[in-house]
Amino acid sequence: xxxxxxxxxxxxxxxxxxxxxxxxxxxxxxxxxxxxxxxxxxxxxxxxxxxxxxxxxxxxxxxxxxxxxxxxxxxxxxxxxxxxxxxxxxxxxxxxxxxxxxxxxxxxxxxxxxxxxxxxxxxxxxxxxxxxxxxxxxxxxxxxxxxxxxxxxxxxxxxxxxxxxxxxxxxxxxxxxxxxx
Amino acid sequence: xxxxxxxxxxxxxxxxxxxxxxxxxxxxxxxxxxxxxxxxxxxxxxxxxxxxxxxxxxxxxxxxxxxxxxxxxxxxxxxxxxxxxxxxxxxxxxxxxxxxxxxxxxxxxxxxxxxxxxxxxxxxxxxxxxxxxxxxxxxxxxxxxxxxxxxxxxxxxxxxxxxxxxxxxxxxxxxxxxxxx
Numbered sequence: 001x002x003x004x005x006x007x008x009x010x011x012x013x014x015x016x017x018x019x020x021x022x023x024x025x026x027x028x029x030x031x032x033x034x035x036x037x038x039x040x041x042x043x044x045x046x047x048x049x050x051x052x053x054x055x056x057x058x059x060x061x062x063x064x065x066x067x068x069x070x071x072x073x074x075x076x077x078x079x080x081x082x083x084x085x086x087x088x089x090x091x092x093x094x095x096x097x098x099x100x101x102x103x104x105x106x107x108x109x110x111x112x113x114x115x116x117x118x119x120x121x122x123x124x125x126x127x128x129x130x131x132x133x134x135x136x137x138x139x140x141x142x143x144x145x146x147x148x149x150x151x152x153x154x155x156x157x158x159x160x161x162x163x164x165x166x167x168x169x170x171x172x173x174x175x176x177x178x179x180x181x
Numbered sequence: 182x183x184x185x186x187x188x189x190x191x192x193x194x195x196x197x198x199x200x201x202x203x204x205x206x207x208x209x210x211x212x213x214x215x216x217x218x219x220x221x222x223x224x225x226x227x228x229x230x231x232x233x234x235x236x237x238x239x240x241x242x243x244x245x246x247x248x249x250x251x252x253x254x255x256x257x258x259x260x261x262x263x264x265x266x267x268x269x270x271x272x273x274x275x276x277x278x279x280x281x282x283x284x285x286x287x288x289x290x291x292x293x294x295x296x297x298x299x300x301x302x303x304x305x306x307x308x309x310x311x312x313x314x315x316x317x318x319x320x321x322x323x324x325x326x327x328x329x330x331x332x333x334x335x336x337x338x339x340x341x342x343x344x345x346x347x348x349x350x351x352x353x354x355x356x357x358x359x360x361x362x
Contacts, residue, residue: 008309011309013309050314053323057321057328060321078298079260079262082265084260084261084318084319087272088271088272089321090269091269091275093276094276095272095273095275095276117260118259121301125346128189128192128193131226133231137265138269139237142234147239163306164304165306
């Protein structure tokens with residue numbers, strides 16, 4: 001089983017080491033991890049911008065097509081919610097009828113993070129109301145994970161945030177995904 | 182043609198008026214607009230949280246199944262990118278092979294918004310690198326729109342942000358979507 005390893009991990013300064021560690025964890029559980037790192041990114045980034053981004057998009061979609069499941073890093077990224085590109089990919093797997101799994105290294109619930117965000121960067125309109133429902137993110141995200149893969153979004157077990165690039169919650173998620181596919 | 186009207190519009194204090202205005206604009210162009218407002222939200226919110234969010238999720242997915250296209254409001258929401266629930270829905274339509282259209286009321290490109298965000302709320306790790314490519318959001322988003330619907334993400338034409346709930350860019354998007362489906 002090939003798993004698309006979606007997440008903001010691709011933006012890490014040590015993205016290749018992180019991807020290698022994730023692939024090794026997946027292998028322990030019989031899963032072939034496929035991180036959306038473009039191996040020829042150096043070449044791609046020499047292209048004009050309008051060609052470069054399309055080359056990355058098409059390669060990512062091609063990799064998604066090859067994978068039977070997604071294991072998404074849903075740790076919040078530059079806002080109250082998970083990384084935006086990751087969310088498009090999460091929805092794509094759900095729409096394709098492929099299995100959806102996810103985890104986050106952040107323990108704080110969505111409602112608390114949203115309130116903290118708005119306290120620092122006010123909304124453009126007063127009275128914007130997003131229900132938290134005690135969930136880790138906007139309900140479409142745990143919904144896609146629970147209805148798409150049959151498991152909850154995995155969170156730090158003791159309620160304490162992990163480092164942004166920690167891999168223990170990822171491993172718990174991979175192990176559970178491997179048992180269920 | 183039924184269009185799923187995704188967006189953070191559902192969180193507006195006047196969400197029902199906004200939805201009615203969007204439906205009227207769609208009707209001008211021969212499109213049946215379906216906003217993901219749960220008409221029995223008052224009843225749903227009396228349920229326990231774990232039942233309420235699942236009821237909303239399942240009703241939204243049911244509405245998405247009924248619609249042939251998505252017209253997504255991709256205006257940034259509580260972060261550098263578009264609303265998180267909207268992005269899951271955008272990806273779902275792409276994965277389903279249904280047509281994808283989108284617009285934003287924000288003219289500033291993603292790279293500038295990301296830099297402004299990080300200046301106020303620093304990243305958890307130094308050196309996180311997201312290429313902007315001159316795009317309105319993470320490349321998966323204009324990618325989903327361009328490859329999924331054949332049109333770009335519609336933006337304010339004169340480079341000036343519209344109000345969060347303005348509808349002129351939405352109307353431009355609806356008119357173009359109507360011509361292309």
